[in-house]
Amino acid sequence: MQNLVTAAGYSPFLSATGQRIRDEVAELVPLIRKNALAGERAGVVPEETVLALQRTGLFRVSVPLQHGGFALGARDLAEILAEVARGDGSTAWITMIASGFARVMLTFADSAVADVYRASAEWPGPIVAGASLFSEKIQRGSRVDGGYIVHAGGKWAFGSGCKHAAFVCVGIEYEAAPGDRKRGMALLERGQFTIVDDWKVMGLSASSSNSVATAADVRIPEDRFMPLAEFPARLDSIAGRFGGPGYRLNGLGLMLYVAMETMAITLGMARGALECFVEQAKARKPFNLPYDRLADMPSMQVAGAKARATISAAQALIYARADELDKRASDGRAISPAEDSEFMMDFAYAGSLCGQAIDQLQLAIGSSTVAESNPIQRFARDTRVALTHGSTRLDPVAEVNGRSMLGLPSLSGFGAAVPGVPGGPKAP
Secondary structure, rough: OOOOOOOOOOOOOOOHHHHHHHHHHHHHHHHHHHEEEEEEHHHOOOHHHHHHHHOOOOOHHHOOOOOOOOOOOOOHHHHHHHHHHOOHHHHHHHHHHHHHHHHHHOOOOOOHHHHHHHHHHHOOOEEEEOOOEEHHHHHHHHEEEEEEOOOOOOOOOOOOOOOOOOEEEEEEEEEEOEEEEEEEEEEEOOOOEEEEEOOOOOOOOOOOOOOEEEEEEEEEEEEEEEEHHHHHHHHHHOOOOOOOOOHHHOOOHHHHHHHHHHHHHHHHHHHHHHHHHHHHHOOOOOOOOOOOOOHOOOOHHHHHHHHHHHHHHHHHHHHHHHHHHHHHHHOOOOOOOOOOHHHHHOOOOOOHHHHHHHHHHHHHHHHHHHOOOOOOHHHHHHHHOOOOOOOHHHHHHHHHHHHHOOOOOOOOOOOOOOOOOOOOOOOO
């Protein structure tokens, strides 16, 4: 398949392993795209797709070297996620979840980490997902001797990847001392949680971002719990403890990987939509103009060229920022809060460009794109949902960056609404 967006540029940070996985995933794009509609209808990425991607090593890209993974850096991850998303946004979304929670998982006790990655050796697909960790409203738990109880009846929303995962991280509120309520992160394993059939949405339908729930009280040992207020410091402590370029940045840098991967998904979907646009423009006839093909229409040529340039600009921005993250990791330089806001703004803006390009391509082709079988409409809907994600919505991210740029008191973009997390409100 012709590469229509070539503004990737040489990067010294692309590894041989990253390029291999990226290229093997690229070979699977036709399969991923073919199965996308079935996944959307079923609310889960089809097993054929998951198993094919598993064989490339995709779901171990961010697993530490010590636990049998590749611990890839930012540029590798950006290019790999974009390739997955060329086929299907939901498939890329669960890949991003697998990558992000490989890092979150490392903030638990070493014994819990070992348990999870011991189980992951033969697990087909993402091993860990998460639900409602940083939401303003979470569920109740209690501290007991030797661990914690996650109470029955709890429900946690947005558990992306939960239908694939062997473990799920959820947020709980508990009483650390009389009158002192705190928040924590609890690790539940399959069999301790149920999946609620409530992910009925306009896009990313196969991401299995369902709620998860506990039907009965669940007792977890001490090592499968972490106080949420300790999360930033524990994330900072990961740097240097694990081998590979993916584990050399401070906590803010590691969290930026998630924003980068999310916007790389919008990039891949924009590239996929452009490929479908070219294919359909060459094959379809206009509805009311005397041209043999849509491709012969000057308006179609202009729309395609503008969209391609827009996607190219977004790709150049995402990849340049990914390279900067890798350079900072290589140099051992931490990301500051002010720099974090700049990275976040650039990633979010690149994603918005991708959304604009997809909209332009769909409107140019016309009504044939609204059929369920046409990938362009799925790319359009999936991108719209991705761009509504709370952590990367353009205007709030711009506010955080703009305040920093203008020398105003900073706002925390991380955990800002969460009691007990630095930058959040005080717990009641």
